Amino acid sequence: MLSDKNYLTVSQLTQYIATKFEKDPYLHQVYVTGEVSNYRKRAKHQYFSLKDDHAVLSGVMFANAFNQLKFDLEDGMKVLAIGRIGVFNQTGRYQLYIDHLEPDGVGALYQRYEQLKRQLTEEGVFQFDPKPIPHFPKNIAVITSPSGAVIRDIITTVKRRYPIVQLTLYPTAVQGKYAADELVKNLERVSIHGEYDTVIIGRGGGSIEDLWPFNEEKVVRAVRKMNIPIISSVGHETDTTLVDFASDMRAATPTAAAEIATPVLSDELIRIQELQARLYRAQANRIQYLNQRLLEYQNAYIFRQPLRLYEGYQLKLRNLQAQLIQSQESNMRSQRMAIQHLDQSLYQSTPLTTLGTYHTKVNYLQHQLISNHSQQIRAKEYQLQKAISQLDLLSPLKRMSKGFAYVTSNKMPVDSITKVDIGDSLAIQLADGKITAQITGTDKKQLSKIKGES
Template identity: 50%
Template sequence: MADYLSVSALTQYLKRKFDVDPYLGKVFLTGEISNFRLRPNAHQYFSLKDDNAKINAIMFKSSFQKLKFQPETGMKVLVTGRVSLYERTGEYQIYVDRMEPDGVGQLFEAYEQLKRKLADEGLFSRPKRPLPRFPKRIAVVTSPSGAVIRDIITTVRRRFPIAQIVLFPALVQGQEAAQDITRQIKRANQIGSFDTLIIGRGGGSIEDLWPFNEESVARAIAESQLPVISSVGHETDTTIADLVADVRAATPTAAAELAVPVLSDVLAEILKEQNRLYLATSNLVKNRQNQLNRIRQSYVFQQPQRLYEAYLQRLDTASRHLNQVMTTGVTDLEQRLQLVRQRLLAESPTRLTHDDQARVSRDTDFLNRAIQQSLQTKRQRMERAVQSLDQLSPLKIMGRGFTYTTADDEVMTSIKQLHPGTKIDLHFADGLATATVETVKPHEEE
């Protein structure tokens, strides 16, 4: 027995190896954050991984409070710390002293890319299907051996035991999980006798939850004819399936609570509504009975003649008013008729014709006088114009001894037009004389 070590002794020996190794006292490490859940005012536990390996990490509260950014799952970071062994679990881990971002991890980048793609297609903003209030059959797509189905069955039996739960077993982790989940969602829709569909699994890292971030699962949920409740991971985990589903639940128990009401509450509500309806009906009958009694005691039934007394008085008043209106109307019509008669007499056709004939006679006399006066005025103006023209007549001027000279039928106006020997015609008022120019003597210029 002396050759055998206890687990504690072996673990202590390995831990000492880690602690005294100078290469592990300060390690510079790069990797992708996985399985990170923020714990306010506490130490932070998470994992760092790459394509081939994963290491657990712890960052104490004093170091975490110095960070200037918020770590998130899928974020690629650069960390500095020491590597040691945790004796209780026998796992080695890195104690992180410093951390800074170094880009985004591959899974998280793929998640964001698919999220943007489906958001652009409108899968997240499409109208959400309402959940039936009283479902009869509920389909559940999850692992048959996990705690999810047990929590759902327990909650439904406690709240609404008349609802039937039908399990569609599916892989919820691994390479074939997405295909299996998609197949079971389509199968539940093909059966077509369910009211609600729940898909879910427990918590885990982003790798464990990745089947619910696959595009095939998202499209199967979007194409489902059944309203879908998604319950994947913990409350801090948000998968593509949660965004596409009609309702997201933080836990499987919450999913079951969203799917079914509490039967006792429903029965209590029915009883409450029944009592309310009974009271409302009783009050209505009582009010109608009171109205009937008041009507029976009304004066209309006690003294029926009083019902039409007011109408008789109104009839008499209306009759008097009608007679007064008719009398006034007839008087007005007679006055208007008398005025019309006077106007007709004043505008008699015989009188109008006589006035028109007198007016025509006056206008004729006026027109004749105007014509005569106008003719006399124009005759006098013509005589004065004739006298003026006669004074300006060339013949009148020639009668006083003046002549004008032409040569070849052209009037000579200057001595320069004449030459010795030129034959000219002298025109007198009473005849014509022909002469020959012997000499031409122009006036001397001063």
């Protein structure tokens, strides 16, 4: 019967399977190799798959483990993964929870090499103007192993070429776990010392694992920070490390590094001798030339007859004297004419002459004043007579002499019969007297009608 069977929910079954995975001791830590697939970098936790030719395994790497990676994870990369197998209950899928991840095999080192090289190139670490290597160094610092063939080759080459230089060895481990730290430490010591002209850093040949300290980022940055010219000689001629890109010059071998850092003393001595000979010849030629010039000067006429040296100057002096005399005479004539002119002007400006001139001018002005005054009086008299005549024509008395009269009533002028009434008293002013009258009647007739009736 169906009722007699115990059915599990999906969650219960999934949880049961997850418990089985957790209790299996073989699944607590597994080592898996595979190719990274479906990888896309996220802000925190990373989700991707590991696959081979026959299967695919889902994987998850939490942020704290992912941040400890020393390389950039890329899709298609073959890796070695360490982690545990567990079940993700929400999907019921089993997956690998990765605690540690590293590239698979020697190819991983080359991949880390290329990734770091690309990173430093993008930062501009390898883009700089190399410092020139001093041609005549006094002190050279060598950073390498004290027991290797590198230091022996450098010492042999320097003694052969330039034995007067001082070599200072900074013993350093050039491979192994602590090699990178020792390289950085000794580079800092050399920089602090500050009295070295050149630095040689290097080691002999070896595998990429042996040379790897010279590819460490901190070593490369320490080399780039050096304020002393540095020559790198790491591995064989075909080996190229990141330190080579950060150095001011790369040498294929330790011997080549020593040759770059030092000149050949015997060659320099020969060159100095050649320069001395050239200097002697140049000075001898210079002395011969100067002696020849001295002889020419001694035979010159100006030294044999020194007075002839001044003939030209004497002729020029005589010409200048003649010009000076002519100039003085011309100047004196001009001065005399100016004095005569001033004397004549002064005579004309004597007080008597000036008073006579002003007296004549005063008489003339008096005559003009009297004449103008008389003319103005006559003009004013004429204007007055003309104004009197015009005023006489407009005088009321003049009109009254022709029969006109000035009529007033109560001291008010009467110019219309409407302003008076019968019985009012009138004052009639004539040319020779006044008449007092009383109105007995009025007749309103216009003057034009009266003229018509008459």
